[in-house]
Amino acid sequence: MTAPAVSPKAHHRGGLLLWFAVLGGAIAWALHLAAAWSTDELACFAGHHEISGTPLYVVITLMVVIPGVIALAALGTALLVRHRTSGTAVEEGRPDGTRRDRTRLLATVGIWANLLFVAIIAFDGVAVVVIPQCRS
Numbered sequence: 001m002t003a004p005a006v007s008p009k010a011h012h013r014g015g016l017l018l019w020f021a022v023l024g025g026a027i028a029w030a031l032h033l034a035a036a037w038s039t040d041e042l043a044c045f046a047g048h049h050e051i052s053g054t055p056l057y058v059v060i061t062l063m064v065v066i067p068g069v070i071a072l073a074a075l076g077t078a079l080l081v082r083h084r085t086s087g088t089a090v091e092e093g094r095p096d097g098t099r100r101d102r103t104r105l106l107a108t109v110g111i112w113a114n115l116l117f118v119a120i121i122a123f124d125g126v127a128v129v130v131i132p133q134c135r136s
Contacts, residue, residue, distance in 0.1 A: 018106055020077055021106070022110040024074025025071040025074045025075065025110075035063045068118065075115060
């Protein structure tokens with residue numbers, strides 16, 4: 001029995017989803033780190049307590065929540081990929097067995113990495129939101 005043919009477009013989309021599952025949390029954390037802390041410091045340095053009429057507290061909170069949601073989406077994608085590659089018996093000599101094993105390994109790495117980045121964003125978010133902005 002041969003595996004069903006996969007269109008190049010579907011194959012490309014699957015590859016992008018796998019990369020999002022592995023790297024999405026790391027990219028979300030990097031964006032959070034650059035945006036939240038720098039916005040806080042630059043706004044306070046300039047003496048502002050709001051950005052475009054929005055209180056600084058709300059802007060900083062959004063810069064924590066949005067990357068957190070992205071990291072959770074990457075975690076969910078990694079869990080979905082791992083679930084879809086589990087329970088499949090790989091027959092000896094089947095050419096897609098190695099690809100499936102590699103995909104499962106990357107999904108597992110994505111799960112653990114995204115759990116770590118969700119925790120980092122959450123703890124860092126607590127620090128950014130709880131520590132008073134513009135102390136002076």
